[in-house]
Amino acid sequence: MALLEIEGLSVRFQTSSGLFTAVEDVDISVDRGEVWSIVGESGSGKSVSMLATMGLLPWTAQVTADRLEFDGQDLQRLSSRQRRRIVGGEMSMIFQEPMSSLNPCFTVGTQIDEMIKQHKGGSRKERHERALDLLAQVGIPDPARRIKAFPHQLSGGMSQRVMIAMAISCDPRLLIADEPTTALDVTIQAQILELLLKLQEEKGMALILITHDMGVVAETAKHVIVQYAGRQVEKQEVKSLFANPRHPYTEALLSALPERAGDQDRLPTIPGVVPGQHDRPTGCLFNPRCRYVTDHCREVEPVVAPDDPARTLCHYPLNDPAEALATPSHDVSGHPPSDGQRPPEANDVNRGNREVRP
Amino acid sequence: MFRFLLVKLAQLVPTFIGVTIVAFAFIRLLPGDPILLMAGERGLSAERYAQLQSQFGFDRPLIVQYWDFLTGLLHGDLGNSLVTHSPVMNEFMSRFPATMELSIFALAFAVIIGLPAGVIAAIRRGKTLDHTIVGISLTGYSMPIFWWGLLLIMLFSSTLGWTPVSGRISFMYFIDDVTGFMTIDSLIAGDWGAFLSALHHLVLPAIVLGTIPLAVIARQTRSSMLEVLGEDYVRTARAKGLSSFRVIMVHTLRNALISVITVIGLQVGLLLAGAILTETIFSWPGIGKWMIDAISRRDYPSVQGGLVLIAFIVMIVNLLVDLAYGVINPRIRH
Numbered sequence: 001m002a003l004l005e006i007e008g009l010s011v012r013f014q015t016s017s018g019l020f021t022a023v024e025d026v027d028i029s030v031d032r033g034e035v036w037s038i039v040g041e042s043g044s045g046k047s048v049s050m051l052a053t054m055g056l057l058p059w060t061a062q063v064t065a066d067r068l069e070f071d072g073q074d075l076q077r078l079s080s081r082q083r084r085r086i087v088g089g090e091m092s093m094i095f096q097e098p099m100s101s102l103n104p105c106f107t108v109g110t111q112i113d114e115m116i117k118q119h120k121g122g123s124r125k126e127r128h129e130r131a132l133d134l135l136a137q138v139g140i141p142d143p144a145r146r147i148k149a150f151p152h153q154l155s156g157g158m159s160q161r162v163m164i165a166m167a168i169s170c171d172p173r174l175l176i177a178d179e180p181t182t183a184l185d186v187t188i189q190a191q192i193l194e195l196l197l198k199l200q201e202e203k204g205m206a207l208i209l210i211t212h213d214m215g216v217v218a219e220t221a222k223h224v225i226v227q228y229a230g231r232q233v234e235k236q237e238v239k240s241l242f243a244n245p246r247h248p249y250t251e252a253l254l255s256a257l258p259e260r261a262g263d264q265d266r267l268p269t270i271p272g273v274v275p276g277q278h279d280r281p282t283g284c285l286f287n288p289r290c291r292y293v294t295d296h297c298r299e300v301e302p303v304v305a306p307d308d309p310a311r312t313l314c315h316y317p318l319n320d321p322a323e324a325l326a327t328p329s330h331d332v333s334g335h336p337p338s339d340g341q342r343p344p345e346a347n348d349v350n351r352g353n354r355e356v357r358p
Numbered sequence: 359m360f361r362f363l364l365v366k367l368a369q370l371v372p373t374f375i376g377v378t379i380v381a382f383a384f385i386r387l388l389p390g391d392p393i394l395l396m397a398g399e400r401g402l403s404a405e406r407y408a409q410l411q412s413q414f415g416f417d418r419p420l421i422v423q424y425w426d427f428l429t430g431l432l433h434g435d436l437g438n439s440l441v442t443h444s445p446v447m448n449e450f451m452s453r454f455p456a457t458m459e460l461s462i463f464a465l466a467f468a469v470i471i472g473l474p475a476g477v478i479a480a481i482r483r484g485k486t487l488d489h490t491i492v493g494i495s496l497t498g499y500s501m502p503i504f505w506w507g508l509l510l511i512m513l514f515s516s517t518l519g520w521t522p523v524s525g526r527i528s529f530m531y532f533i534d535d536v537t538g539f540m541t542i543d544s545l546i547a548g549d550w551g552a553f554l555s556a557l558h559h560l561v562l563p564a565i566v567l568g569t570i571p572l573a574v575i576a577r578q579t580r581s582s583m584l585e586v587l588g589e590d591y592v593r594t595a596r597a598k599g600l601s602s603f604r605v606i607m608v609h610t611l612r613n614a615l616i617s618v619i620t621v622i623g624l625q626v627g628l629l630l631a632g633a634i635l636t637e638t639i640f641s642w643p644g645i646g647k648w649m650i651d652a653i654s655r656r657d658y659p660s661v662q663g664g665l666v667l668i669a670f671i672v673m674i675v676n677l678l679v680d681l682a683y684g685v686i687n688p689r690i691r692h
Binding site for chain 2: 055056081084085086087088089092093095097101103104105106115150152163
């Protein structure tokens with residue numbers, strides 16, 4: 001039994017102009033000690049699906065799931081009191097904006113102490129010592145002085161370290177990091193990622209890293225989920241994802257990596273933006289931005305092929321492992337993959353693969 | 359913190375000088391002459407008029423009169439009332455506790471009802487309860503004090519007979535004046551009947567005076583809470599697995615209070631202004647009623663002295679609010 005088991009998770013928001021589906025049909029299964037990454041552009045529903053798991057969405061959100069289990073406990077059936085025991089204690093989360101994620105009215109120590117008191121208890125002295133120890137663990141110099149600091153006296157990197165100290169304070173079995181380095185300086189980003197991975201390894205906790213940076217994915221995760229416009233479009237191990245991306249969106253994200261652009265003058269980009277509530281295309285959601293789009297893609301919504309280990313949500317997945325062995329036969333709609341829409345050199349994108357360390 | 363206090367005090371000096379000029383000029387700009395008003399319908403001869411003018415010092419140049427007022431003020435001497443001939447300071451101080459008692463109860467009423475109402479409206483945003491609270495507070499805010507006071511007197515005093523119409527305490531009780539607060543003095547005297555009677559007399563005026571501050575506080579609390587509820591750190595608090603009660607009362611309200619406290623401080627000025635009307639309606643023997651009488655008699659020393667003292671109190675309260683702001687908001691303190 002996996003630690004976190006999510007099947008068919010959907011999140012809809014009640015808006016003034018009707019129901020907006022932010023996340024649809026997301027499946028994740030995270031085992032103990034595993035590192036997962038969820039990748040996608042802004043608006044692809046990465047954070048929303050994890051906030052739904054934590055139960056942190058505003059009341060306008062309607063969360064439904066076929067299965068939403070943590071360690072065998074059905075999160076949808078738990079009372080709010082039982083769920084609060086898991087949230088923060090067993091499963092904790094850090095956020096994108098460390099500076100605004102800490103309460104400006106309370107000292108760092110108070111905020112860490114509150115978390116320990118809630119889930120672990122212990123005497124005031126024990127909790128204080130634990131807080132000092134945690135601050136040292138996350139690499140904050142002079143913890144005895146910093147514990148009395150208010151959030152506005154800390155830099156962004158320090159604030160994120162405090163957030164991490166708080167998140168791991170009750171020895172969670174799962175840590176969700178929602179773009180933990182996006183708001184930080186580039187020099188600090190690597191340090192924070194290193195710290196997260198170090199703690200993950202030391203404590204043997206599972207880690208879900210939400211990011212839009214394929215470079216971060218390559219350096220951290222073992223398993224990757226690619227999300228687009230609220231749908232999960234691909235799920236693979238990081239090595240095979242970088243070697244053989246199945247979804248055109250994944251491929252486009254990978255080719256936008258500077259390391260992969262090779263000698264090209266300009267970095268490849270994906271034209272357009274993720275569709276919002278009002279500009280949802282028919283058929284495949286990615287079709288307006290896809291370089292391989294066909295009329296079939298514009299009309300018919302794709303489904304995941306039952307035998308596809310990468311769970312690709314595409315009519316014409318790339319790099320079919322079967323393709324290497326046999327003639328292309330996966331195309332059920334009668335559109336041959338090389339009908340002129342797909343340039344034959346598309347797979348050449350993999351030539352830069354060696355420059356990224358998955 | 360000490361430096362913060364000194365800076366704030368220094369900022370008060372120019373404001374205070376401005377207030378003395380306004381208070382001094384204001385009453386003299388009003389048409390009417392205190393000496394002619396004193397003489398009334400009998401009238402008086404030109405010689406007698408000139409004699410009285412020089413007796414009160416009104417014949418000297420205005421700048422000299424202002425200088426006298428200012429130097430007297432710095433010595434704590436506001437001159438004598440033209441009507442009662444007793445020192446303005448004594449007149450003010452003997453009435454001020456009544457106004458202060460009324461204002462404190464009114465403000466307490468406004469905060470005790472307004473703060474929770476604002477919090478509840480924010481939590482129940484968009485629901486019926488929210489619309490009800492917002493609607494009622496808008497009505498309260500728009501209600502003229504004299505009209506509202508009369509309506510309440512008609513209902514509770516005349517029709518239902520629940521509360522007395524006017525005064526601070528029933529004439530059955532004689533309470534020694536220790537603090538000037540009828541409620542506290544009656545407790546010091548150990549007279550429960552007097553205490554209840556004093557409370558009984560306070561209820562209606564306090565509600566009338568507190569209505570507008572209540573509406574302002576409720577609306578400010580609601581909007582401030584809504585703003586803070588959307589902050590990232592509130593999400594962090596929920597991610598810690600804290601109870602909703604703790605998330606709202608500790609993490610949200612604490613931050614929302616920063617702007618609410620500013621608004622409460624500003625209400626104190628309005629409260630003293632509103633007290634003038636409320637005291638007139640309920641014949642409450644405080645400075646409001648005293649100021650109205652002084653203005654109608656053109657009692658120059660009483661009016662200018664009273665204005666300066668009221669302004670001084672408002673400034674001190676605002677200073678205290680600034681200090682409280684520093685205590686509650688660490689970003690100001692450091």
